[in-house]
Amino acid sequence: MAKGIKDKVAILGMGCAKFGERWDKDADSLMVEAYEEAIADAGIDTSQIDAAWLGVAFDAVNIGPSGIPLSTALRLKNIGVTKVENYCASGTESFRGAVYAVASGAADIALALGVEKLKDTGYGGLPVRTRGTMHDMTGITGSAPGNFAQLASAYRSVHGVSKDDLKRAMAHVSVKSHANGAKNPKAHLQKAVDMDTVLNAPMIAEPLGLFDCCGVSDGAACAIVTTPEIARALGKTDLVTVKALQIAASNGWEIQQGGGWNGSFFHTTRVAAAKAYEEAGVTNPREQISLMEVHDCFSVTELVTMEDLYISKEGDGWRDVLDGFFDADGTIPCQIDGGLKCFGHPIGASGLRMIYENYLQLLGRAGPRQRQTPPSLALSHNLGGMPSQNVSAIAIVGMADA
Amino acid sequence: MTADIGILSFGAYIPKGRLQRQAVYAANAWFAGGLKGLAKGERAAANWDEDTITMAVEAARDTLVGVDRAGVGTVSLASTTLPFADRLNAGVVKEALTLDDGTAAIDVTGSQRAATSQLIQALDAAAGAARPHLAVASEMRKARPASEGELNYGDAAAGVLVGKGDVIARYLGSHSTTIDFVDHVRATGADFDYTWESRWIRDEGYTGLIGAAIKGALAKLGVTGAEIDRFVVPLTLRGVPEGLAKRAGVKPEAVVESLGATVGEAGVAHATLLLAATLEAAAPGEKILLVGFGQGVDVLLFETTPAIASLPARRGVKGSIARGAKTDNYMRFLFHRGLVELERGQRAEADQKQPGTTLWRNRKAVLGLVGGRCTKTGTVQFPKSDIGVNPNDHAVGTQEDYPLADVRAKIVTYTADSLTYSPNPPSYYGMIDFDGGGRMMVEFADVDASDVEVGRDMMMMFRIKAVDEMRDFTKYFWKAVPVA
Numbered sequence: 098m099a100k101g102i103k104d105k106v107a108i109l110g111m112g113c114a115k116f117g118e119r120w121d122k123d124a125d126s127l128m129v130e131a132y133e134e135a136i137a138d139a140g141i142d143t144s145q146i147d148a149a150w151l152g153v154a155f156d157a158v159n160i161g162p163s164g165i166p167l168s169t170a171l172r173l174k175n176i177g178v179t180k181v182e183n184y185c186a187s188g189t190e191s192f193r194g195a196v197y198a199v200a201s202g203a204a205d206i207a208l209a210l211g212v213e214k215l216k217d218t219g220y221g222g223l224p225v226r227t228r229g230t231m232h233d234m235t236g237i238t239g240s241a242p243g244n245f246a247q248l249a250s251a252y253r254s255v256h257g258v259s260k261d262d263l264k265r266a267m268a269h270v271s272v273k274s275h276a277n278g279a280k281n282p283k284a285h286l287q288k289a290v291d292m293d294t295v296l297n298a299p300m301i302a303e304p305l306g307l308f309d310c311c312g313v314s315d316g317a318a319c320a321i322v323t324t325p326e327i328a329r330a331l332g333k334t335d336l337v338t339v340k341a342l343q344i345a346a347s348n349g350w351e352i353q354q355g356g357g358w359n360g361s362f363f364h365t366t367r368v369a370a371a372k373a374y375e376e377a378g379v380t381n382p383r384e385q386i387s388l389m390e391v392h393d394c395f396s397v398t399e400l401v402t403m404e405d406l407y408i409s410k411e412g413d414g415w416r417d418v419l420d421g422f423f424d425a426d427g428t429i430p431c432q433i434d435g436g437l438k439c440f441g442h443p444i445g446a447s448g449l450r451m452i453y454e455n456y457l458q459l460l461g462r463a464g465p466r467q468r469q470t471p472p473s474l475a476l477s478h479n480l481g482g483m484p485s486q487n488v489s490a491i492a493i494v495g496m497a498d499a
Numbered sequence: 500m501t502a503d504i505g506i507l508s509f510g511a512y513i514p515k516g517r518l519q520r521q522a523v524y525a526a527n528a529w530f531a532g533g534l535k536g537l538a539k540g541e542r543a544a545a546n547w548d549e550d551t552i553t554m555a556v557e558a559a560r561d562t563l564v565g566v567d568r569a570g571v572g573t574v575s576l577a578s579t580t581l582p583f584a585d586r587l588n589a590g591v592v593k594e595a596l597t598l599d600d601g602t603a604a605i606d607v608t609g610s611q612r613a614a615t616s617q618l619i620q621a622l623d624a625a626a627g628a629a630r631p632h633l634a635v636a637s638e639m640r641k642a643r644p645a646s647e648g649e650l651n652y653g654d655a656a657a658g659v660l661v662g663k664g665d666v667i668a669r670y671l672g673s674h675s676t677t678i679d680f681v682d683h684v685r686a687t688g689a690d691f692d693y694t695w696e697s698r699w700i701r702d703e704g705y706t707g708l709i710g711a712a713i714k715g716a717l718a719k720l721g722v723t724g725a726e727i728d729r730f731v732v733p734l735t736l737r738g739v740p741e742g743l744a745k746r747a748g749v750k751p752e753a754v755v756e757s758l759g760a761t762v763g764e765a766g767v768a769h770a771t772l773l774l775a776a777t778l779e780a781a782a783p784g785e786k787i788l789l790v791g792f793g794q795g796v797d798v799l800l801f802e803t804t805p806a807i808a809s810l811p812a813r814r815g816v817k818g819s820i821a822r823g824a825k826t827d828n829y830m831r832f833l834f835h836r837g838l839v840e841l842e843r844g845q846r847a848e849a850d851q852k853q854p855g856t857t858l859w860r861n862r863k864a865v866l867g868l869v870g871g872r873c874t875k876t877g878t879v880q881f882p883k884s885d886i887g888v889n890p891n892d893h894a895v896g897t898q899e900d901y902p903l904a905d906v907r908a909k910i911v912t913y914t915a916d917s918l919t920y921s922p923n924p925p926s927y928y929g930m931i932d933f934d935g936g937g938r939m940m941v942e943f944a945d946v947d948a949s950d951v952e953v954g955r956d957m958m959m960m961f962r963i964k965a966v967d968e969m970r971d972f973t974k975y976f977w978k979a980v981p982v983a
Contacts, residue, residue: 218845222918225849230857234865234964235882235976237928237940238849243916247929251912254953303915303925303948352930353880353888355938360912360930484912485930485940 101376104497105200106339107328109321110139113453116316116441117285124160124214125170127317131210131446132171135319139206140331143171146321147204149178152191152211154444154481155226158218167210184481185394186344187211188318188448189490195322196339205327211450212317213443222313223444242302242310244483245395249304251360252401256412264304266415267396268295271308273424274393274432278439280466285312285441309396314441318449325497336497337459340474341376344490345369352485365489366405366478373491374407379474382407386493387472388458389429390451392480393436402478403431406491425466433458433466448490451477455494473499504625505666505801508810509775510561511657512554513762513819515945517541520650522827527645534650541825542763543653545639547835547922548944548963550973551578552588554656554768555637556595556961560905562633562658563596565811571598571660572630575621577607577614577767578637579685582973591975592635594866595961597902613767615791618799621661622670631662638766641690641836648692651735653763657771657816667807668778668787670799674716677795680704697736705739705792706746712796713747713788720800724748728785729777733769734792735759749788761820776816783807822983824945835922846920851967853974863900868959868977870937871898879903879936901937903959908933908979910955915948931957931979944978956982 112134114127122130136143151167153159160166164178183190188211195207218224223241227233237244253263272292278284290308298306328336345365351358358364370382379385386408393399403414408429409422417423423431434440434454437447455475457463474495481488524538545554555576563571574596576589589604607617614636621632637656642648661670682704683694694700709732717724724747732740735757744754755777757764765772770791777787783805791797814822826832833839863869864882871883875897878889883898913929920926927943929951943951944962957979964976 220845222846225846225920227850230854231861231882233851234853234858234861234974235939237942238919238965239914239916239926239928240918242918243914243926243928246914246916247912250914250929250953300915301918303917348890349884349888350890352940353938354890355879355932355936357938 107325110135113318116314119315128170131317131319139321149208150191150194151180152187152445186481186488186490187445189479206323210319211445213445246302255361270396274436274438278435284435285314286439311437312441316443318446338497341373341493343369343373369489377493388475389431391478448479502663505670506668508660511775511816512557513655514545516544517823518544531645537650540760545654551637555635558656558658564813573603573632577617597867611793612791615797636768636771638768655765657775668801673799716798729787731789735764851965868904872901942978950981
């Protein structure tokens with residue numbers, strides 16, 4: 098295996114816009130909002146940025162093609178700006194570009210920014226879009242909840258879990274994230290909800306009700322990265338470094354190989370998690386990971402991801418959830434910032450928003466939601482696509498000396 | 500000895516939905532109280548994703564049960580409600596059936612007797628034809644709300660395979676008349692029939708024209724009415740077939756039930772549908788007289804052979820009727836027929852443009868559900884690809900065609916999606932594994948909540964995938980339906 102990214106790159110600064118229904122701002126203003134916080138945190142000048150990556154998923158209702166919208170919004174100095182799209186993992190993908198540029202030595206300081214403006218769509222949920230001319234003739238143009246809801250049918254069948262038990266575990270996931278989101282001033286949804294509200298909500302895609310689905314939001318998040326040496330030279334003392342950064346993309350096995358994948362888990366997440374742990378030197382994730390931000394686009398996604406990240410045993414994730422293992426005061430808090438569920442999900446920004454939260458928590462800067470037990474290794478998991486075909490991105494960050 | 504000419508096989512398809520006429524009447528009684536007499540029984544109503552092409556494909560598949568498809572020489576589709584005015588509708592059927600590219604195909608249309616005329620042409624040509632002719636009829640007529648047609652019509656398709664050899668019914672001949680009798684008319688592009696007074700149609704049309712043609716046919720073919728065992732008149736107006744039988748000297752018990760109460764009158768397809776129902780019930784050695792009516796009359800005479808007893812089992816008309824599910828949802832019927840406009844929401848605005856080039860390249864996969872099988876590993880997949888899906892092999896270009904349309908499958912995952920736009924929400928879909936390999940993510944058709952569960956047995960049907968309303972193009976693909 099390659100030597101990996103561990104401790105080669107440090108986060109110099111991060112920023113995140115207020116997520117939500119930002120009727121007041123265009124995408125470029127959201128980018129500036131996230132960038133202003135990040136550049137101030139980094140303590141550098143725009144002219145010191147050598148290269149930039151922009152993560153955006155939906156073109157049609159957004160900023161249009163190319164890296165130019167980022168270059169223009171931030172008035173970057175005619176540096177190389179690359180736009181990346183990898184479904185909902187676009188945010189972590191942009192981070193990967195910046196981190197790799199620094200690690201290679203090609204750039205001293207690089208910027209990653211993710212943005213999405215979804216509330217200009219005209220309706221709730223994600224915009225309907227093509228997945229290519231061949232797919233449009235033979236594939237399903239279902240909704241995102243419809244695609245992810247299928248995890249539940251397979252999970253119940255594979256693990257012999259009753260409809261009620263799984264529905265309650267899923268509801269616990271959402272209740273927990275709402276409680277966390279209520280403490281986050283930048284979150285889209287800041288209201289706590291109870292189990293009954295979640296269980297009795299209107300059905301969106303069987304068995305996912307309204308509260309099993311995350312918010313669809315406007316927002317942006319930004320990271321500025323450099324080498325640990327440069328970071329120290331710039332006066333940084335507490336350094337958060339990248340411990341692992343892995344992306345795994347489906348190759349069609351799940352959706353095409355009859356009798357292969359059973360529909361109840363994320364094959365790519367298991368692949369990416371195993372590689373990320375090896376890269377970070379993690380041998381027992383349930384003991385070593387102190388904090389997680391995962392891609393909880395739907396409650397059931399978060400639940401099965403606990404297993405795919407090797408935190409819960411296969412088939413036991415729903416029990417850990419109900420036991421409060423992932424609550425803010427549990428053993429490994431998951432979505433302590435509210436997650437996609439409540440912080441919101443501006444697609445291109447989400448992967449960076451997760452890293453932003455982990456960065457704040459590691460540095461003890463998370464305010465009222467700060468985890469009291471000092472976290473040392475924080476994992477973020479950013480997933481794009483659907484269970485049968487997806488891109489799974491995992492970033493582990495931690496203190497440089499941890 | 501020359502081989503017999505006649506019918507080699509038959510099949511049918513009736514959509515699952517059976518709209519209760521009482522529900523239609525109840526909604527319209529305030530306006531059209533005179534319809535009360537018709538408010539009995541049920542009519543077959545195609546789902547939103549069915550049209551005369553999809554129904555024809557299903558009837559054709561039923562007809563071809565136990566038949567080597569490589570032997571089919573011609574496929575024809577008779578209908579007055581074809582989706583395309585200038586795209587060979589029978590050509591789409593040919594692709595769905597994965598018939599050889601050397602198959603001839605023709606659409607037959609223009610009158611309510613198109614199917615019997617199609618049969619006569621096929622039978623008359625059979626003597627000189629090398630290969631059998633698959634003659635399918637399919638009809639899905641629109642009628643205005645609160646019209647008699649709305650209650651009387653039914654949607655259905657049926658097929659017969661015509662040729663020479665070991666026929667199940669020998670063709671004894673035919674007789675035709677052509678008279679421009681305008682009992683109803685529908686101009687090109689128009690949605691609805693314009694119908695003249697029913698008493699005149701009954702007296703001059705049915706009794707007069709059909710009566711005369713039957714008389715002419717019996718004389719021409721040298722048989723008497725008393726020799727007819729099965730008398731098939733594809734009209735559901737009560738008493739008409741019985742009256743014609745009586746005038747022709749045909750015994751009352753020979754009159755074939757018109758399916759008016761259970762299916763409705765299926766227009767052009769009704770003659771073929773009743774012929775299929777007749778063959779389904781007939782014993783060897785029975786004489787069948789079949790009538791077609793529309794600007795004149797066709798009369799055909801058949802005699803069943805011992806081979807009819809050994810025809811492989813099929814869904815047929817009986818199975819199609821048994822598959823029916825009653826519905827009182829008249830509003831849904833109106834919406835699916837485009838007769839009432841509902842607020843569909845912005846999700847329905849998604850552009851469904853179909854690149855003709857892409858469809859052409861992938862026509863086998865899209866229209867025929869042909870996947871691939873790796874000749875090296877045996878792995879089956881859909882769709883085919885240059886490099887196969889088997890993770891243990893990376894060979895390039897090892898896949899051969901592998902048709903999946905007739906392979907049964909089981910549900911692996913499913914959902915009922917209320918968010919995505921569907922003309923019939925919620926939209927059911929999920930992943931299925933085909934018996935013997937291959938899987939796909941697929942829409943489920945003709946299902947409700949009780950039909951979907953992991954492990955459930957499913958079979959494939961040819962359906963409308965989406966309609967490009969901007970460019971008047973219907974996109975077809977395959978969906979999974981529960982095995983009955």
